[in-house]
Amino acid sequence: MEALGQRARAASRAMARADSATRNRALSLIADAIEREAEALRAANGQDLEAARANGLAAAMVDRLTLSDKAIATMVEGLRQIVALPDPVGEISNMKTRPTGIQVGQMRVPLGVIGIIYEARPNVTVDAAGLCIKSGNATILRGGSEAIHCNRALAKIVKQGLIDAGLPEDGVQVVDTTDRAAVGALITMPQYVDVIVPRGGKGLIARLMEEATVPMIKHLDGICHVYIDAKADLQKALDIGFNAKCHRYGTCNTMETLLVERTVAPAVLPELARLYLAEKVELRADAEAFAILDAAAYPHLAQATEQDWATEYLAPILAVRIVDGIDAAMDHINTWSSKHTEAIVTEDYSAAMRFLREVDSASVMVNASTRFADGFEYGLGAEIGISNDKLHARGPVGLEGLTSLKYVVFGHGEVRK
Amino acid sequence: MEALGQRARAASRAMARADSATRNRALSLIADAIEREAEALRAANGQDLEAARANGLAAAMVDRLTLSDKAIATMVEGLRQIVALPDPVGEISNMKTRPTGIQVGQMRVPLGVIGIIYEARPNVTVDAAGLCIKSGNATILRGGSEAIHCNRALAKIVKQGLIDAGLPEDGVQVVDTTDRAAVGALITMPQYVDVIVPRGGKGLIARLMEEATVPMIKHLDGICHVYIDAKADLQKALDIGFNAKCHRYGTCNTMETLLVERTVAPAVLPELARLYLAEKVELRADAEAFAILDAAAYPHLAQATEQDWATEYLAPILAVRIVDGIDAAMDHINTWSSKHTEAIVTEDYSAAMRFLREVDSASVMVNASTRFADGFEYGLGAEIGISNDKLHARGPVGLEGLTSLKYVVFGHGEVRK
Structure with missing residues (x-):
């Protein structure tokens, strides 16, 4: 996991640097490939479903795990919608000239490396990767172990899309192990991971809250x-x-x-x-x-x-x-x-x-x-989750929630008196 | 600390509800009282200084602990500057009409309860209380034990100002113990404290990061x-x-x-x-x-x-x-x-x-x-600190950093189809 984190951190710089057209090209290539390789994806998913039934997984979970034709079409459509969204990165706001002569404003920039932890829903792999690519972040995806075959197949498609668009293949990494210790490592590497977005039940999130040292954008319950x-x-x-x-x-x-x-x-x-x-x-x-x-x-x-x-x-x-x-x-x-x-x-x-x-x-x-x-x-286009937190992002979290505002200063040689 | 947290949470509702004029009146009353009671404050500070010297505190720390006439004047002036700042609370932005007919925007609201942990600098007690009152938050202040007499005297003035303005006296609470366990409790009460702002050396912050379950707006070093x-x-x-x-x-x-x-x-x-x-x-x-x-x-x-x-x-x-x-x-x-x-x-x-x-x-x-x-x-007016974090607030943190944006929806009877 340490090596994976280092690769994500390194890739995050190139992801942040990439222009809109490059990031959108990667998303389009991935959408096309998912469409083209639908049959192989269903075959990989079939292996997961077989294992799930053999292990007596509950019907509702098998249902969410299933990659139907409709689910594949929805993933592809979701990626194309993300392509069409405005690029949040690089926007400069509140630019003001101060009495000293400097101009101060804020620039919207990617957070860096985003870790996403979710249950056995293969569509989240694609939705989350799409939102993170669009917002210029590197991502580490850790899906439910029941979906490992399908996630591996999706990871391969995503990697190829990144490479073909000229982005680093480590821009999106799928954790290729069903070992639960991987989650423990992911949530305690603040040097490599800037934020964790857990998508799953209250139990998962309560456990993460106990252990995480990386900040989280978390969704608890809706009363x-x-x-x-x-x-x-x-x-x-x-x-x-x-x-x-x-x-x-x-x-x-x-x-x-x-x-x-x-x-x-x-x-x-x-x-x-x-x-x-x-x-x-x-x-x-x-x-x-x-x-x-x-x-x-x-x-x-x-x-x-x-x-x-x-x-x-x-x-x-x-x-x-x-x-x-x-x-x-x-x-x-x-x-x-x-x-x-x-x-x-x-x-x-x-x-x-x-x-x-x-x-x-x-x-x-x-x-x-x-x-x-x-x-x-709300018009955010797509959401990575809904936050019950007060800091950073509150309510539905779209692309903006995956970015932060840094201060930028345009000077002309000014010094502090 | 549990009781203190409960009182802060209860007070935070009245603080958030109070209008601008009431919050500003409290700040002005506190500024006037500090000016009026400068002598008593210096006497309380004298007790702290005596103890500090008896305990062989380093000269630099004694210096920061000292409440000079100039330091008192600066505190008073700081509060009056905060009064003059625009009220960040209640601002509504990005209001847009959606195809369904609902109007969706974001309203700036107080975070709730803010815990501030700092070293033996009595001026922080007043600066931090001022920024939190202005932004409609309740506050729990935990200053260095070396300043306890001075902080008690300041706490009394702040409480009286809140009461005279019609705000709850628990809107600002100074932790009246030098017991270090109080800090441990403060940073692990997410049910009562929404954010911790540590102001102090790297050692303090590293320790808090290990133990805190409440989110922090933290300032590490400046390389x-x-x-x-x-x-x-x-x-x-x-x-x-x-x-x-x-x-x-x-x-x-x-x-x-x-x-x-x-x-x-x-x-x-x-x-x-x-x-x-x-x-x-x-x-x-x-x-x-x-x-x-x-x-x-x-x-x-x-x-x-x-x-x-x-x-x-x-x-x-x-x-x-x-x-x-x-x-x-x-x-x-x-x-x-x-x-x-x-x-x-x-x-x-x-x-x-x-x-x-x-x-x-x-x-x-x-x-x-x-x-x-x-x-x-940067024109923020005053700062509660400078954040090295990426989430929520980055760089100098002013009143806005002590607020969050919630979604507000203006409807006309709309339902989801």
Whole structure:
């Protein structure tokens, strides 16, 4: 791993130096090669799938591991979309002339070497390599051991694309071992790795947080809230309350707890419950909400416990709580939220402004579904992940999150007096 | 420390919510009180100085510990300058309407709770508290134990200022113990502390890096370079080469290694040496530079070893190396630099552009003295430190570095299709 880190550090200089056209050419060559070699990739993936079934891997994991025709087409399309994105590298901003005569501004530059640790999803290999090449970084990819054959085949294609475009072949390295110690080494080499992006479950990330000495851009869980305010528009409340829960259950920007202001609860809750009923959503309600829903004869109803406020269900289950107003709603959110995404439904200007300002989460919304919190919907083009952190990158992380701003000074011979 | 952390977290919400006028009022009240109670502060400082002398503290440390009239006036003036700075909190940028109808932008918000660990310099207590109050953060300050009496007196003034302005008294807490375990606790409470800013020597920071689980904005050393290119203007080379070394020796943005392109070395080096001679600067030269300087009869001359390339002298000593050109200069810098500040002296446009783009340091300059790398010179108003890190904040860290950008979405009832 030490040698791999040294090669990445060396390659990072050439990657950072390369112009836009060269980096885009590499991405296009890789996309073309994946398309051309789809059959060989599926054969490599077949070896992984065979081993996975022999080892009794869960069906859901086998599903994510599978490189279907559609998955291959999506990878290729993803790379071509990345080619079309503006180059983030080299942009100079905030250039100002100081009284001393020097001009000071900030230049956007690659971070250097990015380590990505992920589970058995071969598409991440290509998506992550693509974003790192585009942003002028060198990358070390460590995918789940179940996908090793497929990742090897993809690594070969990526390397050839880099070479053919005139970039260093070590610009993207796939860790070619299933040894778990490799991860331990990768996250403790700050001299070679500038940032780690873990993509995977909470368990993986908790483990990395214990051991890592390299900074991380990490995604924990999404315990997202919608607060229906006293001055909410009823139709918007129903639309957003339904969409935030039922559009997809397994995503991190799905609402897990609904907060309803007391005076509007009798009007809103039974109406919303009718919509949830069609989707068989189970409701875990606090005492007041329970009374309202019980009276409305909602069938999938249970009493909420404090544990429900802290749970990311990722399932057709929703916690419901009646609150006194915006202060109580924000207290609940700032106590229980995972700081991912929260929304208020209201027509009250001051309530909207307070919610935006005071709720301490990566995405805060007024009158919109929490499901919008992602890189494509925000216009970032593609995302390497969604950050729950406050430093560096917060919320969906696109190409900019893989860069940093250094100061640049244009002088004319100035010295400090 | 646990209770202190909880109080800071609770206070951080009120600090973030407070409007500009309230935060500025607190700063002004604190400035007035420090002025008014200067005598009591000096008395408290007297206790610290007495103990310091009894414990045989080094003269340089006693000097930094001393709260002179001038030091008090500077603290007061610093706070009033912070009042005059624009409020970074609440600024919304990049607001764009997406095809779905939602408007997405980013809002600048306080980080939350900032822990500051520093040595026996009472002025840092006030500077750091001021920057954190201005940026809407709660703060936990842990100063050197030698300054404990003075810091207690300052903490009392700061608390009263917060209370009188209507802010929570726990908005700024000074750790009132000289127990070293307090630092260990502070840097491992990510649930209560969002970022640690260590201000102190390399030893302190290396220790914190080993143990911290809270992210840090850290300042390591400043091994800064000036590269005199083949196309350098001779006068600019002399001005910058002299100023970058001799303006002040003990600062992190002082040049420690001078790189000179081979063809201009015979013209530049003896001239520069004449300027250094007046300041008795000792030169540690590689073989080629040694030959040139020896021939010019420079008296304070020694052969450089590789150790010199890695040394932050903070003294009238300068390492000198002859290089082949810009590529060799950048290789040297990217190998040996502490990634703080580097400058090129050149009239060659392409060389200047390459240096700016390819040198991977927090500040990169063309035709200007490295001594300009600081918050005041860059127009940030005041700085909490200078970051050698790449993530979040790089180079001088002002109020913006104590904030983060969260996404805000203005919707009109939109849901995800």
